Amino acid sequence: MNSQKKLIVSHAPFLHNGSKISERHLHIIYAALPAILLGGLFRFGIPAIGVVCLSVSTAMLWELIMNRAMQRPVSIGDGNAALIGLLFAMLLPATAPWWLVITGTFVAIVIGKQIFGGIGGNAFNPVALSIAILMVSWKDFFDFNAMLVNYDPDFIMAYPLAALKNFGVSGIEKYSIGDFLVGRQSGGIGATFGIGLILGGAYLMIRGFIRWEISLAYLAGVFVTAQLFNLIDPVHYADPFFHIFTGYTLIGAFFLATEDSSSPVNFIPMLIYGAAGGLMTVLIRNIGAYIDGTVLAILVINLIHPLLDKIRPKAMGKVV
Amino acid sequence: MIKRSFFGFTTPRIQYLPIPGNVTAPAVSKQPENATLLVPCPAGDVDNQLAKKGDRVKTGQKISLAAAPGAYGIASLSGTLSSIDRFPGEAGQEYTAVTITATGEEALDDAFSSKCEPTLETATAFLGCLPGAPSFEAFTDPEKPIHTIIVSGMDADLLVMSAQYTLSFRLEEIKAGIANLKAITGVENIVLATAPDALHGFGEIGASVVAMEAAYPAGLPRLIVQKVLGEEIPNDKGFQDLGVSFFTAEAVASIGRAFADKQLPLEKIITFIDKEGNRSLVSARIGTPIADIFKQHDIRLKEKDRIILGGPMTGHSIFSAQYPVQPNTDAILLQDREDVSLTSDYPCINCGDCVRMCPARIQINLLVRFLEAGLYEEAAEAYDLDACLECGLCSYVCVSKIPIFQYIKLAKHELERMAMEEVAAEETAIEETTDE
Ligand code: SF4
Ligand code: SF4
Numbered sequence: 001m002n003s004q005k006k007l008i009v010s011h012a013p014f015l016h017n018g019s020k021i022s023e024r025h026l027h028i029i030y031a032a033l034p035a036i037l038l039g040g041l042f043r044f045g046i047p048a049i050g051v052v053c054l055s056v057s058t059a060m061l062w063e064l065i066m067n068r069a070m071q072r073p074v075s076i077g078d079g080n081a082a083l084i085g086l087l088f089a090m091l092l093p094a095t096a097p098w099w100l101v102i103t104g105t106f107v108a109i110v111i112g113k114q115i116f117g118g119i120g121g122n123a124f125n126p127v128a129l130s131i132a133i134l135m136v137s138w139k140d141f142f143d144f145n146a147m148l149v150n151y152d153p154d155f156i157m158a159y160p161l162a163a164l165k166n167f168g169v170s171g172i173e174k175y176s177i178g179d180f181l182v183g184r185q186s187g188g189i190g191a192t193f194g195i196g197l198i199l200g201g202a203y204l205m206i207r208g209f210i211r212w213e214i215s216l217a218y219l220a221g222v223f224v225t226a227q228l229f230n231l232i233d234p235v236h237y238a239d240p241f242f243h244i245f246t247g248y249t250l251i252g253a254f255f256l257a258t259e260d261s262s263s264p265v266n267f268i269p270m271l272i273y274g275a276a277g278g279l280m281t282v283l284i285r286n287i288g289a290y291i292d293g294t295v296l297a298i299l300v301i302n303l304i305h306p307l308l309d310k311i312r313p314k315a316m317g318k319v320v
Numbered sequence: 321m322i323k324r325s326f327f328g329f330t331t332p333r334i335q336y337l338p339i340p341g342n343v344t345a346p347a348v349s350k351q352p353e354n355a356t357l358l359v360p361c362p363a364g365d366v367d368n369q370l371a372k373k374g375d376r377v378k379t380g381q382k383i384s385l386a387a388a389p390g391a392y393g394i395a396s397l398s399g400t401l402s403s404i405d406r407f408p409g410e411a412g413q414e415y416t417a418v419t420i421t422a423t424g425e426e427a428l429d430d431a432f433s434s435k436c437e438p439t440l441e442t443a444t445a446f447l448g449c450l451p452g453a454p455s456f457e458a459f460t461d462p463e464k465p466i467h468t469i470i471v472s473g474m475d476a477d478l479l480v481m482s483a484q485y486t487l488s489f490r491l492e493e494i495k496a497g498i499a500n501l502k503a504i505t506g507v508e509n510i511v512l513a514t515a516p517d518a519l520h521g522f523g524e525i526g527a528s529v530v531a532m533e534a535a536y537p538a539g540l541p542r543l544i545v546q547k548v549l550g551e552e553i554p555n556d557k558g559f560q561d562l563g564v565s566f567f568t569a570e571a572v573a574s575i576g577r578a579f580a581d582k583q584l585p586l587e588k589i590i591t592f593i594d595k596e597g598n599r600s601l602v603s604a605r606i607g608t609p610i611a612d613i614f615k616q617h618d619i620r621l622k623e624k625d626r627i628i629l630g631g632p633m634t635g636h637s638i639f640s641a642q643y644p645v646q647p648n649t650d651a652i653l654l655q656d657r658e659d660v661s662l663t664s665d666y667p668c669i670n671c672g673d674c675v676r677m678c679p680a681r682i683q684i685n686l687l688v689r690f691l692e693a694g695l696y697e698e699a700a701e702a703y704d705l706d707a708c709l710e711c712g713l714c715s716y717v718c719v720s721k722i723p724i725f726q727y728i729k730l731a732k733h734e735l736e737r738m739a740m741e742e743v744a745a746e747e748t749a750i751e752e753t754t755d756e
Binding site for chain 1: 323324326327328329332478546552553554555556621622623624625626627628630632633634635636637638639640641642653655657660661663665666667668669670671672673675676679680681682683685686704707709712713715716717718719720721723725726729
């Protein structure tokens with residue numbers, strides 16, 4: 001008998017399409033870069049760079065510490081912690097203090113993700129959860145008017161959503177959508193540059209790294225709800241475009257609501273999930289107590305996601 | 321080999337490839353020195369009166385190992401039986417491996433040619449080991465009459481082209497085979513399933529023709545039957561319950577040739593896919609060790625390569641290149657160790673790619689959590705485990721590289737075993753009560 005070679009034996013299928021978790025997260029990070037680089041770092045300078053770096057690095061560090069503490073394989077290579085850190089920084093004002101950043105990434109990684117069992121187990125978007133907890137605990141650090149008071153650019157530096165809340169539609173007459181799109185507005189480090197966020201989101205939707213159904217349904221939800229309010233009372237309630245291009249709306253639609261683990265995967269549930277998020281966002285902004293409802297709205301839809309999972313197609317040949 | 325496309329917002333379709341233009345006839349392999357038949361018969365049931373080591377056999381001779389009607393193989397060489405051994409198959413099936421060592425001149429057996437009548441009796445007695453592995457068992461159950469025979473001209477798996485080849489180049493034999501099938505079974509309604517681009521020239525074939533989609537997994541038997549019947553098959557029903565019997569095109573062509581030549585054909589047509597993904601056809605006698613085929617076609621095997629019998633999505637990898645060609649070995653796929661895709665122990669990240677791919681509309685992202693935890697009964701009850709068509713697409717796309725398909729097969733196997741144990745336990749319980 002001829003010499004026996006050792007063969008690898010494993011199970012079908014013997015092909016894989018080559019997709020990787022790290023690739024997925026890396027591309028989401030790429031997609032966020034235009035908004036951060038051009039919108040945030042360029043506009044807000046050194047403090048913003050500091051916040052972003054600290055946020056990404058501490059998020060990865062918390063992940064590593066948790067891996068060690070729970071004696072699990074090191075998972076920072078999958079890019080998820082870095083992504084969480086990056087998205088978290090995008091929502092912060094450029095002048096956020098270091099301890100707020102570190103606390104925030106701790107809440108996001110440890111409480112938002114690792115306690116649920118790590119990647120894929122979290123019921124809530126870790127970034128939204130962390131921002132919401134911090135907002136409730138240290139409200140003042142999310143007052144963009146106070147936080148960014150030292151910036152004096154050539155456009156209106158008052159936070160648009162605060163102006164709307166305080167003065168109604170008459171308070172926002174001086175703003176222009178064009179300014180919002182090119183990043184001439186006050187807000188979080190990565191949340192001001194409309195075109196950058198839209199390009200990033202479009203890229204992710206086309207490549208299939210996020211589920212387009214969620215993003216578009218979310219934006220549609222914001223649009224329709226804001227339009228209805230605006231029709232009923234144009235003096236108090238801003239037009240839909242104002243809502244779409246200010247605050248966390250775009251970043252919420254493309255980067256937060258679409259987080260894999262906390263969102264549904266079937267068509268109809270994705271539409272309901274997204275639309276409900278858009279609806280909640282505008283409801284909180286228009287009649288709620290908070291200036292921007294995006295992160296809270298996302299937590300609410302995270303909460304209804306398991307219910308939405310009950311709506312699902314009948315499996316092939318299922319006997320009822 | 322087939323990678324994720326740039327655009328990810330729609331469900332990708334993986335097309336079956338047509339036969340390359342330069343492939344016209346299979347390269348014929350020499351007769352091997354040893355041929356091994358895997359007979360579906362547990363080693364414990366082998367009856368020494370029927371066959372034992374040292375017996376002489378002629379080419380085409382039926383070697384029965386036990387009284388059960390299916391427990392036989394057809395000698396593909398003339399020589400002596402050099403070993404009869406236990407051979408555990410996949411998923412707990414038990415085979416007996418019968419090895420024939422060629423000695424002396426080739427002599428043809430005449431048991432089949434002497435009663436070469438297309439009857440059900442002859443078919444069950446002789447045709448079960450033909451290339452393509454036709455099964456006539458379904459026709460022997462009067463409780464469940466068969467009204468439709470489906471002949472598949474589609475290769476179930478990707479890259480395989482054995483059925484396509486048969487359909488393109490052996491149409492006369494298929495035609496004869498269909499006539500024989502009608503005579504054997506008395507079933508008049510015969511349907512030929514083919515890829516859409518092969519939909520021509522079947523005027524006189526004696527069967528109606530149905531075109532399947534050209535994208536995987538349309539060639540899987542269950543989807544073909546579903547298309548022919550025009551409705552979804554309930555998960556608790558087999559083909560037989562629906563009055564349908566399924567044959568591959570190669571099986572039908574083999575039947576046609578057997579009656580025309582009055583000899584059982586023994587050459588299996590195999591798609592060979594090399595490490596670069598080039599495809600060619602070889603024909604080899606059933607029982608030929610794969611290593612022999614490699615040697616003849618100058619294919620070098622390296623340490624830690626992977627040999628897969630069947631296609632890339634549904635085949636199974638083998639331990640040794642001495643594994644023999646079987647009546648249903650449609651393809652041999654060789655993979656370099658560099659290309660072997662590995663699984664990981666990452667959890668499901670709920671990306672939903674599998675759900676979008678699954679032809680059976682199973683919520684795999686939820687199902688997989690139960691399978692990983694070993695909660696098979698819950699998986700079957702609430703998450704549609706039984707709907708799975710075993711296409712492997714979920715594992716193919718899983719970004720976490722979870723061996724989902726393997727979990728599913730394991731779960732089905734475990735549930736089957738549990739059900740069998742339950743039946744056995746009930747039987748003993750009944751026996752005990754009647755004893756008292
Ligand atoms: S193998 Fe996977 S993709 Fe194919 S039917 Fe089964 S669950 Fe669905
Ligand atoms: S493809 Fe894998 S990671 Fe994605 S939902 Fe399916 S099982 Fe989970």
